[in-house]
Amino acid sequence: MATLISSPETAGMEAFCASLPSTATSSKTFDRLRKVGHYRKLKSGSEIRGHIRRDRLVFLVAGATKMVAATANSKAFCEHAVAGFENPSERISHILAFHFPGEFITIINQADGDVRLTALTDAALVLFPFDRFLDVAQDDPAIIRHVISRSVQSLYRCQARMLQITHKSARQRIAGFLVSMARNLGSCNSGSCEFTLPMTRKDIADSLGLTIETVSRQFANFTKSNLIKTRGRNGLLLLDISRLQAEAG
Amino acid sequence: MATLISSPETAGMEAFCASLPSTATSSKTFDRLRKVGHYRKLKSGSEIRGHIRRDRLVFLVAGATKMVAATANSKAFCEHAVAGFENPSERISHILAFHFPGEFITIINQADGDVRLTALTDAALVLFPFDRFLDVAQDDPAIIRHVISRSVQSLYRCQARMLQITHKSARQRIAGFLVSMARNLGSCNSGSCEFTLPMTRKDIADSLGLTIETVSRQFANFTKSNLIKTRGRNGLLLLDISRLQAEAG
DNA sequence: CGCAGTCTTGAGACAGATCAACTCACGTGG
DNA sequence: CCACGTGAGTTGATCTGTCTCAAGACTGCG
Numbered sequence: 001m002a003t004l005i006s007s008p009e010t011a012g013m014e015a016f017c018a019s020l021p022s023t024a025t026s027s028k029t030f031d032r033l034r035k036v037g038h039y040r041k042l043k044s045g046s047e048i049r050g051h052i053r054r055d056r057l058v059f060l061v062a063g064a065t066k067m068v069a070a071t072a073n074s075k076a077f078c079e080h081a082v083a084g085f086e087n088p089s090e091r092i093s094h095i096l097a098f099h100f101p102g103e104f105i106t107i108i109n110q111a112d113g114d115v116r117l118t119a120l121t122d123a124a125l126v127l128f129p130f131d132r133f134l135d136v137a138q139d140d141p142a143i144i145r146h147v148i149s150r151s152v153q154s155l156y157r158c159q160a161r162m163l164q165i166t167h168k169s170a171r172q173r174i175a176g177f178l179v180s181m182a183r184n185l186g187s188c189n190s191g192s193c194e195f196t197l198p199m200t201r202k203d204i205a206d207s208l209g210l211t212i213e214t215v216s217r218q219f220a221n222f223t224k225s226n227l228i229k230t231r232g233r234n235g236l237l238l239l240d241i242s243r244l245q246a247e248a249g
Numbered sequence: 250m251a252t253l254i255s256s257p258e259t260a261g262m263e264a265f266c267a268s269l270p271s272t273a274t275s276s277k278t279f280d281r282l283r284k285v286g287h288y289r290k291l292k293s294g295s296e297i298r299g300h301i302r303r304d305r306l307v308f309l310v311a312g313a314t315k316m317v318a319a320t321a322n323s324k325a326f327c328e329h330a331v332a333g334f335e336n337p338s339e340r341i342s343h344i345l346a347f348h349f350p351g352e353f354i355t356i357i358n359q360a361d362g363d364v365r366l367t368a369l370t371d372a373a374l375v376l377f378p379f380d381r382f383l384d385v386a387q388d389d390p391a392i393i394r395h396v397i398s399r400s401v402q403s404l405y406r407c408q409a410r411m412l413q414i415t416h417k418s419a420r421q422r423i424a425g426f427l428v429s430m431a432r433n434l435g436s437c438n439s440g441s442c443e444f445t446l447p448m449t450r451k452d453i454a455d456s457l458g459l460t461i462e463t464v465s466r467q468f469a470n471f472t473k474s475n476l477i478k479t480r481g482r483n484g485l486l487l488l489d490i491s492r493l494q495a496e497a498g
Numbered sequence: 499c500g501c502a503g504t505c506t507t508g509a510g511a512c513a514g515a516t517c518a519a520c521t522c523a524c525g526t527g528g
Numbered sequence: 529c530c531a532c533g534t535g536a537g538t539t540g541a542t543c544t545g546t547c548t549c550a551a552g553a554c555t556g557c558g
Contacts, residue, residue: 055401069412094415096408108405134397138390145383151400152304152355158407159345163318165415166458167343170546201505209415211547216506233504233555419514450537463514465538482523482536499558506553513546521538528531 013039016059016126019102021142029140036136037126042119048107048127049116055130057147058105063123064198066207067096067105070114095207097158098199100184104150106130120198165209168249173208174218176248178228182241194237262288265308265375268351270391278389285385286375291368297356297376298365304379306396307354312372313447315456316345316354319363344456346407347448349433353399355379369447414458417498422457423467425497427477431490439494443486 016037017030042048042063048056070093096115099105107117137143164176186193197204201212208215222228227244229237238244265286266279291297291312297305319342345364348354356366386392413425435442446453450461457464471477476493478486487493 069408094412096411106401106404108401134394138393141387144387144393148383148397148400151397151404152357155355155400155404155407156357158404158411159318162345162407162411162414163343165411212505213507213548214546217546220506460515461537462516462539466514469538501558502556504553504555506551508551509549511546511548512544514543515545516543517541519538519540521536523534523536525534526532528529 011061013037013126015061015101019059021146029136029143032136033128033133036132037128039124039126042123042125044119044121044123047116047118053109055109056107057128057130057133058107058117059126059128060099060101060103060105061124061126062101063125064120065099065105065123065125066118066120066199066203067099067107068116068118068206069094069096070116093206094209095203098184098203098207104147104154106151106154120203170208170210170214170218171221172247172249173210174204174215174222175244177204177208178222178236178238179241179245179248181236182238182244186238188241190242192237192239193241194231194235197234197236260310262286262375264310264350268308270395278385278392281385282377282382285381286377288373288375291372291374293368293370293372296365296367302358304358305356306377306379306382307356307366308375308377309348309350309352309354310373310375311350312374313350313369314348314354314372314374315367315369315448315452316348316356317365317367317455318343318345319365342455343458344452347433347452347456353396353403355400355403369452419457419459419463419467420470421496421498422459423453423464423471424493426453426457427471427485427487428490428494428497430485431487431493435487437490439491441486441488442490443480443484446483446485 013034017033020030037059042065044063048058098120105117107115133147134144137147164173168176181195181197182188182193185195185197199207201215204210205212205215219228219230222244223230227239227247229239231237262283266282269279286308291314293312297307347369354366356364382396383393386396413422417425430444430446431437431442434444434446448456450464453459454461454464468477468479471493472479476488476496478488480486
């Protein structure tokens with residue numbers, strides 16, 4: 001059990017295995033999963049493309065990522081070439097989710113969906129070809145259930161977010177976003193909490209279906225209401241999470 | 250193989266089994282699934298509550314259903330008592346999805362999510378306790394993969410819908426909705442198509458994040474544009490699905 | 499220190515929500 | 529079979545929140 005000081009790679013795999021339910025029968029399964037998985041580091045801003053041939057299951061070890069979807073008509077994306085040449089059609093991009101350490105991410109290779117996983121900070125992940133992962137997981141009831149359970153939870157969260165986006169005001173959406181970030185980045189559910197946002201205003205806007213201007217205005221409003229304080233560009237101090245929670249509705 | 254004339258119940262189970270991938274090994278699995286599943290008819294308007302103890306997997310044999318989510322603050326729903334006593338807070342309800350024959354539906358028992366499955370028409374379904382379904386499916390690689398694949402697809406569709414709802418105009422959303430209904434209710438992807446909508450304008454509005462008035466106005470607009478014709482309250486004739494598809498963007 | 503890009507702030511426009519009145523479809527009971 | 533009532537749907541007038549366009553301020557990097 002006591003592991004020797006391990007290489008980053010091994011450490012990543014260990015983190016992944018630790019997140020799975022540990023059953024008596026599964027140490028062999030873990031070994032097999034280690035062989036199928038591929039450890040990888042991702043520099044901030046770099047990405048995994050959606051046009052991969054096979055579906056992938058990704059375990060996020062460290063850092064933060066976003067999943068970006070481009071709609072069909074805005075497909076004429078520049079290839080991220082010079083970085084910052086804002087194509088007007090880029091306005092129509094959308095962030096499906098942010099991810100934090102310990103999460104499973106499913107990248108599926110759907111016809112129209114040009115989906116990309118982009119690192120918001122330097123990140124470490126373990127990549128599995130989906131079918132090969134299943135080949136191994138098949139033999140371990142606990143693991144396969146874990147994967148199904150995660151998948152169902154993702155669906156549930158997606159639906160909850162849909163509710164949020166559809167029937168809530170900009171102020172409510174931002175409040176909800178901040179509470180969620182407090183949980184993910186500051187591990188707090190109440191009181192006050194300080195952390196650094198890994199994403200830009202545009203990322204926030206794109207994930208909530210708003211514009212950067214509206215996001216900025218709401219940050220200003222919350223500051224006026226003494227609910228938050230901004231620290232430079234990305235630093236953030238939430239003063240009363242419970243009240244923010246209430247604002248989110 | 251040649252089945253005797255079967256009771257409705259048996260027919261329902263057969264329809265369910267037929268939807269699964271048929272592998273050589275699985276006839277025994279089917280028998281076991283039949284034992285775990287519970288066939289049930291649902292009268293139009295009646296529902297399966299979310300406060301069930303265990304997660305459920307539901308297979309829709311016939312009819313149409315909607316999955317309704319009530320947000321936390323509108324929890325003071327009247328218990329559907331006299332049916333039609335419109336509580337003002339009912340405005341804040343949302344339809345997560347419509348379902349049509351052949352679909353798998355997952356009802357999860359989440360803390361805040363007061364989720365209900367309601368029949369839009371008389372419907373027939375097969376209910377499985379999720380964990381018992383998995384107990385059986387576990388032994389059949391093809392089936393467990395099928396379930397995972399369906400689940401992942403649901404997630405994908407949810408994300409696609411999120412895109413739709415977030416960045417599209419009312420006209421685009423309705424166009425997309427109509428095309429989708431043509432596929433589900435009329436089995437057509439192009440040309441013209443006639444069918445009866447099983448849901449009300451309010452259902453449509455709630456599923457697209459609009460108001461009934463806006464939905465109504467868009468129907469009127471499409472009629473003026475010679476894209477659709479309404480036949481009474483629920484009858485609908487789509488005149489040019491391709492053009493509607495284009496309108497959806 | 500200066501530049502580039504992000505973020506903030508303001509003024510105006512517009513899509514869709516809201517409020518309100520009206521019409522119509524459909525089922526019920528005479 | 530038709531008259532009637534009720535809830536669904538339509539249509540119109542107005543209002544509001546968010547987007548859009550535009551200018552300016554700040555961060556953080558080279």
